[in-house]
Amino acid sequence: LDGSEGKMCGNGIRCVAKFMRDHKLVDKDDFEIETLSGIIKVKLSRHYGEVNGATVDMGAARLAPEQIPVTLKADKNGRIVDRPIDIDGEEYRITCVSMGNPHCVVFTDGNVDALELEKIGPKFDFNPIFPERVNTEFIKVIDEHTLKMRVWERGSGETWACGTGACAATVAAVLNGFCPKDEEITVHLRGGDLIIRVTDDTVWMTGEAVTVFTGEIII
Numbered sequence: 205l206d207g208s209e210g211k212m213c214g215n216g217i218r219c220v221a222k223f224m225r226d227h228k229l230v231d232k233d234d235f236e237i238e239t240l241s242g243i244i245k246v247k248l249s250r251h252y253g254e255v256n257g258a259t260v261d262m263g264a265a266r267l268a269p270e271q272i273p274v275t276l277k278a279d280k281n282g283r284i285v286d287r288p289i290d291i292d293g294e295e296y297r298i299t300c301v302s303m304g305n306p307h308c309v310v311f312t313d314g315n316v317d318a319l320e321l322e323k324i325g326p327k328f329d330f331n332p333i334f335p336e337r338v339n340t341e342f343i344k345v346i347d348e349h350t351l352k353m354r355v356w357e358r359g360s361g362e363t364w365a366c367g368t369g370a371c372a373a374t375v376a377a378v379l380n381g382f383c384p385k386d387e388e389i390t391v392h393l394r395g396g397d398l399i400i401r402v403t404d405d406t407v408w409m410t411g412e413a414v415t416v417f418t419g420e421i422i423i
Contacts, residue, residue: 205359205361206360208358209240210359211239211305212239212244212303214303214367214368214369214371215365217237217246217258218246218257218260218367218413220237221235222258222413225248226415233247233248233255240304241304242263244260244262244263245260245261246260255413256412256413257411257412258410259408259410260367260409260410261407261408262303262304262367262371262406262408263303263406264405264406265302265303265372265407267283268283271302272301272302273302273306273334273336274300274308274333274338276333283379284298284299285376291327291331296310298310299311299379301376303368303371303407305339305368306334306337306338306339307338307340307341307369307373308328308340309340309341309372309373310342310343311345311380311382312342312344313344314344316342316344316353317354319342321356321362322361324356325340325356325361326356328356329356337358339356339366339369339372340355341353341354341373342355342356343373343376343377345382346392348383348384349383349384349388349390351373351377351383351390351391351392352391353370353373353391353392354394355369364393365393365394365396366393367409370393370398370409371407371409374389374391374400375402375407378402383402385402385404386401386402386404387401388401389401389402398410398411399411
């Protein structure tokens with residue numbers, strides 16, 4: 205929203221993949237897309253012949269503080285997991301993950317729908333421990349295969365869906381012992397559901413890709 209460039213966008217990857225296939229810019233359902241965060245592999249899915257979704261190989265999560273980046277010191281495993289931190293006078297327990305862009309994940313026992321994200325989000329976004337700012341996910345664990353999420357994206361504010369955020373949240377849930385590794389986890393967002401699977405080698409993201417409307421823009 206503020207005009208800054210995002211290095212990676214999980215939902216954008218799926219939409220671009222569908223557009224390229226629908227407009228015959230590629231001739232197969234499996235192909236690669238280059239991003240500022242690396243080359244991403246995409247496999248399209250179909251319903252009655254129409255492309256309606258995609259599974260994306262998002263690559264391995266980066267957990268070292270300098271790769272996120274965050275200025276906090278790593279724990280003995282080289283990570284920031286369930287770390288208590290003061291954010292503008294309130295203590296939160298955070299897990300930091302990079303999925304090609306920086307994420308800070310906060311688990312809550314309360315009602316995520318009741319969070320005043322417009323007030324809380326900027327406090328994380330502009331905190332000096334995040335030198336490149338940060339996307340912040342607030343997560344309610346429903347069960348070991350289901351998460352509910354709201355997200356504050358750096359430069360944009362609250363968004364209804366965030367693919368890299370859903371991946372980061374699931375990675376954090378695995379690291380904190382809430383969800384199992386290498387099993388499908390459903391992440392409920394305001395804009396719909398994503399299916400995430402975290403393995404030792406990568407993170408798989410599956411979601412819809414649907415044309416909403418077409419038109420022309422005259423500049």
